[in-house]
Amino acid sequence: MKKIEAIIRPEKLEPLRLHLEEIGYPGLMITEIEGHGKQGGVQHQWRGTQYKTSFLPKIKIEIVVSDSRVKKLVDGIIEVCRSGAVGDGKIFILPVSDAIRIRKKEKGEKAIK
Numbered sequence: 001m002k003k004i005e006a007i008i009r010p011e012k013l014e015p016l017r018l019h020l021e022e023i024g025y026p027g028l029m030i031t032e033i034e035g036h037g038k039q040g041g042v043q044h045q046w047r048g049t050q051y052k053t054s055f056l057p058k059i060k061i062e063i064v065v066s067d068s069r070v071k072k073l074v075d076g077i078i079e080v081c082r083s084g085a086v087g088d089g090k091i092f093i094l095p096v097s098d099a100i101r102i103r104k105k106e107k108g109e110k111a112i113k
Contacts, residue, residue: 001096001109002070004077006061007033008089012081013059019080020063025073026112031060039086056087064096066109 008016013030034055042053065073074091082088101111
C-alpha cells in the first residue's frame with residue numbers, strides 16, 4: 001500500500017475531485033495548508049506600496065491506495081493540476097505498512113477498499 005500526498009493549488013481541488021471520481025479512488029482527505037516552495041512567496045503591490053506574501057494557500061490531498069493503483073492516480077493528479085507554471089505543487093508517495101478499518105477490524109488492503 002502507498003499513501004499519495006499531493007500539494008495543489010486551491011482552484012484545482014474541485015476539478016481534481018471530479019477527475020478522481022471518474023477514474024476511481026477509494027477515498028481522500030484534504031487539508032487547507034499554507035506554504036511556499038522555491039519561489040519563496042509572491043510580491044504584491046497595493047496603492048503604490050510593495051509587500052510580500054511569504055506563505056501561499058495550498059490544498060494537501062491524501063489518498064491511501066494499493067500499489068497497483070498508484071500510477072493511475074498520480075497520472076490523474078498531474079493531468080488535472082499541471083499548468084506548467086511555478087507553484088503547481090508536489091506529489092509525495094510514501095509506503096504504508098498497514099491500515100485498519102475500525103468499524104469492522106479489517107486490516108491491510110481490505111481496509112482501504
